Amino acid sequence: MEFKDYYKILGVPRDADENTIKRAYRELAKKYHPDLNPGNKASEEKFREINEAYEVLSDPEKRAKYDQLGANWEELSQRVKYTGPEAPFGFDFDLGNAPFSEFFRVFFGNGGFDVPGFTQTRTRKARKGEDIHTSVEITLEEAFRGSTRTIEYSLGGKRKTLEVKIPPGIEPGTKIRLKAQGYPSQFGGQPGDMYLEVKVAPHPYFQLKGKDIYLEVPVTLTEAMLGAKIEVPSLKGKVLLNIPPETQNGTTFRLKGLGLPPTGDQYVKVNVVLPQNLTAGEKRLFEELKKYERTNPRKHLGL
Numbered sequence: 001m002e003f004k005d006y007y008k009i010l011g012v013p014r015d016a017d018e019n020t021i022k023r024a025y026r027e028l029a030k031k032y033h034p035d036l037n038p039g040n041k042a043s044e045e046k047f048r049e050i051n052e053a054y055e056v057l058s059d060p061e062k063r064a065k066y067d068q069l070g071a072n073w074e075e076l077s078q079r080v081k082y083t084g085p086e087a088p089f090g091f092d093f094d095l096g097n098a099p100f101s102e103f104f105r106v107f108f109g110n111g112g113f114d115v116p117g118f119t120q121t122r123t124r125k126a127r128k129g130e131d132i133h134t135s136v137e138i139t140l141e142e143a144f145r146g147s148t149r150t151i152e153y154s155l156g157g158k159r160k161t162l163e164v165k166i167p168p169g170i171e172p173g174t175k176i177r178l179k180a181q182g183y184p185s186q187f188g189g190q191p192g193d194m195y196l197e198v199k200v201a202p203h204p205y206f207q208l209k210g211k212d213i214y215l216e217v218p219v220t221l222t223e224a225m226l227g228a229k230i231e232v233p234s235l236k237g238k239v240l241l242n243i244p245p246e247t248q249n250g251t252t253f254r255l256k257g258l259g260l261p262p263t264g265d266q267y268v269k270v271n272v273v274l275p276q277n278l279t280a281g282e283k284r285l286f287e288e289l290k291k292y293e294r295t296n297p298r299k300h301l302g303l
Contacts, residue, residue, distance in 0.1 A: 006053035006066065014067070018058070025054040026130065026183075035158065129185040129192035136164070137199045140206055140213075143170055144235040144260055151196070155183060164196060169261040171211060172200040205233070211264030216271055219243060224272045232268055234258045241268055248272075 007014050010024045028050045030036075037043035056062045136149050146168035152161050162181060175195045182192025200208060207214040217232050227245035231238045234255065241253060249272040258266035275282065 004049075004052070006056050009049050009053040010057065012057075016057075021054070021057050022130075025050060025058070029054075127185055127189045129189065130183040131192040132182045132194040133197070134194065135197040135199055136166075137201050138166055138170075139201055140203045140208060141235060142166060143172075143198075143200050143208075144168065146170075153194075162194075166198065169211065169264070170198050171260065172198065172208065174198045206235075208260070211260040213259045213264065213266045214269070215266065216269045217241075218273045219247070219270045221272060221274060223247075224249070224270070234266055243270065 007016070010016075010021060010028065012020055012024050016024075029047065032043045032047040032050060034040075034044055034047060056066050132153065134151070134153065136151065138147055138149070143166075147166040149164045149166060150161060151164055152159060154160070162178065164176065164178065166176075175197050178194040178196060180191045181194040184191045205215060213235065215232065217230070219228070219230065222228075223230065223243055224247045225245065227247070228243045229240050230243060232241045232255075236258060239255065239258070241255070247270060250269060252267050252269045255266040255268060258264075278286070
């Protein structure tokens with residue numbers, strides 16, 4: 001019975017950590033996958049070896065037993081030689097299309113006998129396929145109304161297209177789980193999932209904080225002092241904002257329900273813009289205001 005060097009099969013050192021082993025397995029599994037190498041018996045055999053190696057090295061218990069086995073392989077191999085039904089341990093294998101080698105089945109599978117220090121497992125535990133983590137960027141308007149995105153991605157070199165619905169009111173950083181859209185399982189389990197992180201592109205003038213939207217708008221000095229109704233943009237279109245008389249610079253108004261649904265609001269901060277390039281008539285008006293301030297020096301400051 002030939003000894004299987006699982007570390008050599010995956011191309012990793014014997015002290016490789018879990019992530020290194022997983023990464024090596026995924027790269028090799030993609031390269032030798034039967035779907036990408038139809039009719040290639042050598043690739044099929046290599047693919048089987050890769051799966052077998054990963055089945056052992058990714059399982060801490062199996063890996064520990066395998067590492068213990070390595071130093072004693074010659075002695076153990078003499079104890080488990082067999083030629084068929086007359087074998088001393090009373091077992092035989094019909095490998096056929098079995099997913100694992102004779103070596104694996106004797107020491108880790110359903111060989112039906114015990115070797116000191118090695119506990120036999122009669123069934124393989126189904127293992128879920130690897131998850132896919134990716135992202136999609138949407139506009140703030142799409143976050144507000146909801147949207148649909150077509151996602152293209154690759155599974156071992158084969159292109160796959162998936163239509164994803166983005167619900168209204170989604171916040172940046174939210175992850176949408178797409179069940180069974182990840183990598184297929186190589187061990188009879190369910191496919192992995194896809195986790196799609198939603199990113200919201202910056203907006204020219206809106207700022208998003210949680211579900212609330214923030215906006216700054218300029219107002220004239222007379223609008224701030226005398227009051228006015230001005231149009232301001234929102235994700236629902238333009239809305240009227242009432243500016244009360246004597247509104248101070250930096251005052252923030254709340255527009256309920258105009259943020260991301262269902263609970264977000266819009267906050268509008270007004271910036272009072274002082275006039276420039278005054279005409280002669282405007283200067284006269286400010287001179288009159290200046291005279292008023294001289295007779296009431298603190299009143300206009302609210303003091």
